[in-house]
Amino acid sequence: MEGTMFYWICWSFWVFLTFVQNKKSPYRLKLSAIILILLYLSNFHFKAGSFEIRASGVFLLMTSYFFLIKEKRGAIIYYFICSLIVSIAYVTFHLFEIFDPIWIIFKKEWMMGIVFGYLAILLQKTLKGRLLIIIIGTMQGEFLYAFILNKFPFPYPIGAFEYLDVCALLVVLLVGWSFLENAGSIFQSHFHFFEKGKQKST
Template sequence: MEGIFFYWLMWLAWVVTTFFMKKGKTRIKLAIFIMLNIIISEFYMIIGDFYVRVSLLLFLLLGYYLAVKHKKQRIVSFYMTTLTLMFAYAGILLFRIYDPVWFLFDYRLIVSVAVSLLAIYLGKQTVQKYALYIISVCQGEFLYWFILGKFHKGLTIGTAAFLDMIVIGCLIIYICTISQQFIVFIEQTLQKPAKEKQG
């Protein structure tokens, strides 16, 4: 059932944000964004011949906000990386139409894992990884449906499957970030007794 990952993971993210994050502006902004996204997830806008899900536009705005907030990055490099991931997203979905036999597993998982791992590898800071992933997936969704729009009319940009893919990818980035922090913490904990013995 498409869309189920979106609702489960967004509700889980809202619970974690509301009850477990430290109090502050980031927590309030994130909680409002998550709740607003859940509420408007079934609303659409008509743009040209397409129905565009409002949640997609909200995610795209979040991606741009994170990109602008992270001013240390090189603009040209960030733009080229975003284009690369965007084409990867659209390319995998188009390849699925052309030759679906290769997709033994759920395509939502394949796309999410592939693009999020690229974002983790190409992004330096955590904020940049999220920005890369969110912007490239949203823009890739536009590109994919614009290509299909040449053959069909009345298509929906930002399907329930898209919502699943964007939250699964964000979850993968979050898990990788937490794992890296945990590994660093373990290394620091193990190094302290060694330094004490040497001293």
């Protein structure tokens, strides 16, 4: 069922941020509010000309733009280039799915998660940068793909649950990869803490 992965992941992140995350974290309240608003808007859609657009997708895009404009000018230009690369790759993936579906060798959501997650890791070094270019790039790709399909008789809703499932999976994969990247420093700090405790006890 479309949307199931999106709801499970969003609620899991919200529970973690609300009950587990350090309350002094500057991102805790903002991210919790963003997740709740995203969940609320996921069932709303509107028409813009011949396009059907989900409110949750537009909210994600606007929120990402808001965080992006706070960066320095040079960083914004690089983010824009990276998100454009993701957008082109996103549209290309969907077009290949239509014209040559045989190369989809396993579940499409996981293929997209692995491909675009790897692309984000190559293009950006920080988790924040990876999430920004993925959300901006894929949502821009949604608009471009819908514009291309508008010439054909079958409609394509922008930012639908199918997209939200892929986006949520990408977030999990990128957060998990970021944790693995920083696992060494995390374990090292814990080991140093234990070593200091042993030295004091001796």
